[in-house]
Amino acid sequence: MFAAENGLKSDPRLQGISEAIRVVPHFPKQGLNSSLVFFFGVWLFNYFCCCGCCLTGIMFQDITTLLLDHKAFKDTVDIFVDRYRGMNISVVAGVEARGFVFGPAIALAIGAKFVPLRKPRKLPGEVISEAYELEYGTDCLEIHVGAVQSGERAIVIDDLVATGGTLSAAIRLLERVGAEVIECACVIGVREVKGQCRLNGKPLYILVEPRQIDNCC
Ligand SMILES: O=P(O)(O)OC[C@H]1O[C@H](OP(=O)(O)OP(=O)(O)O)[C@H](O)[C@@H]1O
Ligand SMILES: Nc1ncnc2[nH]cnc12
Secondary structure, X not given: OHHHHOOOOOOOHHHHHHHHOXXXXXXXXXXXXXXXXXXXXXXXXXXXXXXXXXXXXXEEEEOHHHHHOHHHHHXXXXXXXXXXXXXXXXXXXXXXOOHHHHXXXXXXXXXXXXXXXXXXXXXXXXXXXXXXXXXXXXXXXXXXXXXXXXXXXXEEEEEEEOOXXXXXXXXXXXXXXXXXXXXXXXXXXXXXXXXXXXXXXXOEEEEEOOOOOOOOO
């Protein structure tokens, strides 16, 4: 479990953080062919009285409910701040969009600047870009030229790591401008994170694993 690996297993705040994250099955789309889902859904309903959500594989981890819970939100930011304060970090890079929710608060608390890593055509100044693979197709992250100076110590913040493709692109971007990426940090980390080996050897700090379901039936 990530929490154990990170030495946070006994931190009582983690349960509250995990429980404040809403799990939304089938969002943003069905994980399997809809007829398959229907077939197995009927089968599951008949035999286990289950709606079949667990079959689809897609369990969207909705951090907007965490933001509504003042204690859980503050605990989340505090854990990151406690970890990175005093480490001479001068750059907190947040990945659009949900890394923008946690990154600025962490940056302010540890005395670092916040650098947004944005999706294409959002930044008005000169940018450098880094493409990455999605399940279907590719996407791209961009950083403003001049936002980070060579030699600066950086962390990358996002809400969730699944394949690790997004964080890998963020690392590559920062390294291209000469930053030293100390660690990547996410609130939620998928257990089967193939991303672990795609993070260019950089440590990955995760608070909780995704929950599987809230109201399956
Ligand atoms: O580890 P990966 O497989 O790369 O996936 C993780 C990324 O996916 C989500 O963002 P998404 O691309 O959905 O963009 P959004 O935050 O703008 O909705 C999430 O916030 C991470 O940034
Ligand atoms: N299960 C998931 N929940 C929320 N955001 C995601 N990005 C990729 N997988 C996700």
